Amino acid sequence: MSGLRAGLLGLGAMGRHHARVLRELDGVDLVAVADPGGDPHGVARELPVLRGVDELVRAGVDLAVVAIPISLHVETAEILARAGIHVLVEKPVSADSASARRLAEVVDASGVVGAVGHIERFNPAVQQLRLKLTEGALGEVHQIATRRQGPFPARIADVGVVADLASHDIDIVSWITGSSYEQVAALTAHRSGREHEDLVAVTARLRSSVVVNHLVNWLSPMKERLVTVTGEKGALVADTLTGDLTLYSNGSIPLEWDAVSAFRGVSEGDVTRFAFPKREPLRSELEAFRDAVLGKPSSVVTVREGAQIVSVVEAILESAARDETVRL
Incomplete structure (x- = not known):
């Protein structure tokens, strides 16, 4: 057939x-x-x-x-x-x-x-990240920070870095947490002489109270795609360029060096890089x-989910234009 x-x-x-x-x-x-x-x-x-x-x-x-x-x-x-x-x-x-x-x-x-x-939902590192969070590897999630930066792609002509690149991170964060964006505050810049923004820094809060930061640009000579999730038990770092996921656990051994322990909320524990199949996204x-x-x-990512991501993109651009926090 x-x-x-x-x-x-x-x-x-x-x-x-x-x-x-x-x-x-x-x-x-x-x-x-x-x-x-x-x-x-x-x-x-x-x-x-x-x-x-x-x-x-x-x-x-x-x-x-x-x-x-x-x-x-x-x-x-x-x-x-x-x-x-x-x-x-x-x-x-x-x-x-x-x-x-x-x-x-x-x-x-x-x-x-x-x-x-x-x-990026189908990136093996992101899928494993979501699985680990569902399993409670970090306990309560406190903060998520993403960095997505690299050189300008000549194929993009009709939108800026928020719609083209930051939309990836918006979807990742919403999907791995199961929570939507509640408010965003953003700054953008135009450094390459194009009509659209080529740099954005975003601070946001989800409805689950998780604090989120996105750093995105087309101005870096190196390519970086990182998602760092920090929680009560440690931190998970997903590298979507390599498909790697690493767990940085909070330490369980008391620090005996007073000058160091006085400046730390947690101590460094085991570091684990997980092994899993890495299929092409x-x-x-x-x-x-x-x-x-x-x-x-x-x-599949539905059209309605895609529309919600675009709503966050719009809020980020509105926040940058108005220089104020925007609630969704």
Whole structure:
């Protein structure tokens, strides 16, 4: 029996990876690709490069991945959903939460699976981090700090660093804690001469009272992707570049050096780097999308979840513009 007929709209920097994984995915056949700008990376192979979403619909696909500029996400996904095609849209789902919520309504009314490509949920380090927190490895969580910085990616033209990069960390924090953002205070800067911000520092609080900090920029000559969760029993550090997760436990041996112990709330204990399988996040994400289409249990990021992330992005940009704390 043939697999699900898959289409791909967008053959750029991210689309080429989707094409590779879709071709390797069990139960899925990549049968149509489209991009009005052509095929710069040569990923179409034997397939003709269609001009846009209408031709993709006429190709008779069952599901489609949308990896095009953010300003076109909602319009394109709505066309696919109304045609009865299951759709996964790259993140962020939209540049504004109102249109993202509208897309969620269209997806629900059409009876199709709508998913958003928040790929960091499928990073093995983040999945293990969430598992350890669920198991109580840290006890009560006090603070979460993320650092996501590196050089400017030339592929980004229509949004700033908050929507493109900070949205990853917003989703990670919401997902691993199971709590939404209550308030945010942010500062942004424009240092590279572009229209959109290329630096942001965020201080936030979740509804669970956890304090959160995000440091994100496109200005660093090195690439860094870290999530540090501090709790009553120690700290967990996830490195999503390497897929590593490390536990720094609070010490159980009393300190005998008075000059040092006077300055510490806790002492240093054992350090454990966990071993676990490290699957490619994009493969795990597309497998989850496939399973959702087949009606199997799945962990896809829904369009409604994607809309909530966009709401936090909007609040961060509003806070920076108004120079005040914004409540969600």
